[in-house]
Amino acid sequence: xxxxVAKSAGFCFGVxxxxxxxxxxxxxxxxxxxxxxxxxxNEQVTxxxxxxxxxxIESLDELxxxxxxxxxxxxxxxxxxxxxxxxxxxxxxxxxxxxxxxxIHRIVEDASAEGRDVIIVGNPDHPEVRAIKGWCSGRCxxxxxxxxxxxxxxLGKVTVVSQTTFNHINFQEIxxxxxxMDYDMNVVNTICxxxxxxxxxxxxxxxxxxxxIVIGGKHSSNTQKLYELCKHECSHTYYVQTLDDLTSQxxxxxxxxxxxxxASTPNKIIExxxxxxxxx
Ligand code: F3S
Numbered sequence: 553x554x555x556x557v558a559k560s561a562g563f564c565f566g567v568x569x570x571x572x573x574x575x576x577x578x579x580x581x582x583x584x585x586x587x588x589x590x591x592x593x594n595e596q597v598t599x600x601x602x603x604x605x606x607x608x609i610e611s612l613d614e615l616x617x618x619x620x621x622x623x624x625x626x627x628x629x630x631x632x633x634x635x636x637x638x639x640x641x642x643x644x645x646x647x648x649x650x651x652x653x654x655x656i657h658r659i660v661e662d663a664s665a666e667g668r669d670v671i672i673v674g675n676p677d678h679p680e681v682r683a684i685k686g687w688c689s690g691r692c693x694x695x696x697x698x699x700x701x702x703x704x705x706x707l708g709k710v711t712v713v714s715q716t717t718f719n720h721i722n723f724q725e726i727x728x729x730x731x732x733m734d735y736d737m738n739v740v741n742t743i744c745x746x747x748x749x750x751x752x753x754x755x756x757x758x759x760x761x762x763x764x765i766v767i768g769g770k771h772s773s774n775t776q777k778l779y780e781l782c783k784h785e786c787s788h789t790y791y792v793q794t795l796d797d798l799t800s801q802x803x804x805x806x807x808x809x810x811x812x813x814x815a816s817t818p819n820k821i822i823e824x825x826x827x828x829x830x831x832x
Contacts, residue, residue: 554808555829556761558753561813562822564746566650567592570627573648577622578604584621588638589679591626591648592816593772596794612637622646628679629653631686632661653680656713656742657687663711664690668738671695671704673726674715678773681715697722698729709736716744717774717815719751719781746815747774754778757810758785763803766791767825768814775814782812795824803832 563571570591577585578601586609590598598608609615609623615638622644629649630638638645649657660670669691674681676694685692695701712730714723720743727739758764764786768775770793783789788806792798803809809829813822 553803553806553830553832554761555826556757556808556810557822557826558750558757558810558812560746560750560753561767561811562815562817562819564744564750564815566627566652566744566746567815569650570624570648571597573646574601574606574624577624577646578606582622582644585624586618586621586643587624587626588615588630588634589626589628591624593769593775593814594816594818595769596821597816597818615641615643618643625649626679627653629657629683631683632657633686634683650716652716652742652744653683656684656716659711659713659740659742660684660692661687661689663738664688664692666709668709668711669693669707671707671710671712671730672715673712673723674718675773678715680717684713684715695726698726701726701729701733707735710738712737712739713742716742717747717777718743719777720748750774750812750815751778751781754810754812755781755785757812758782758789761786761808761810762788762806763808764789764810764812765798765825765829766812766814767793767821768817769793772814772816775817778812778814782810786810792825794821795828798825798828800832803829 574591586607588609624646627650663670670688672694764782766779779791
């Protein structure tokens with residue numbers, strides 16, 4: 553059987569950096585160590601960190617109860633208000649917000665300061681989007697499809713940004729719709745290159761193979777998007793978290809298999825799946 557693993561599968565730059573920060577702190581930092589929210593959407597990694605004593609702070613109320621130690625901010629980032637509260641907590645702060653996400657914070661903060669309305673194209677429930685919203689001091693709207701763009705109120709000058717992991721085709725469709733509304737509009741495509749490359753490569757592989765495997769945590773939005781894109785190209789696409797979710801029944805008389813993985817999937821899991829599929 554021919555098996556092709558996407559070169560872009562697995563940890564992106566920002567996730568690698570955030571996860572390394574936590575392991576560096578375990579090696580050298582003074583404990584106790586906390587992450588503000590799970591450092592990544594991967595149960596295997598968070599379970600390993602938990603076994604090494606890393607605790608997760610889920611809210612500012614929980615933060616208030618912590619008296620000493622280090623708080624690590626994950627790659628998704630936090631809102632301006634949260635960052636200020638965390639910094640004033642008296643705890644040591646390690647900010648592992650991805651620099652590409654930080655750039656969006658600056659864009660929307662500046663746009664708001666100039667009196668512009670901000671549109672964030674993305675999932676309103678995703679922590680990255682909630683954090684970006686928290687850097688806007690003026691009006692801010694989150695939309696995830698063209699139908700929602702039609703429900704926006706009358707806007708002034710507008711700056712449009714995107715969640716870093718949003719699908720670039722859907723983003724363009726939404727922007728095309730907004731352009732027709734004739735606003736004074738400044739569009740900054742803030743979809744991360746890592747996401748674009750991962751999505752394009754996954755689609756390219758899914759078009760050529762009989763079965764496609766997408767690996768990632770079940771709460772990982774970038775993995776869910778990868779799965780949707782691959783499923784569109786290859787009807788035999790399967791979403792797994794680990795090797796345990798795979799079954800050999802998915803590969804009857806299959807001669808070609810593609811494998812990709814979301815940004816929060818450790819190499820170890822990709823390798824395990826790859827080795828297993830090759831052995832079928
Ligand atoms: Fe950063 Fe891009 Fe990853 S924004 S967290 S490098 S997907």
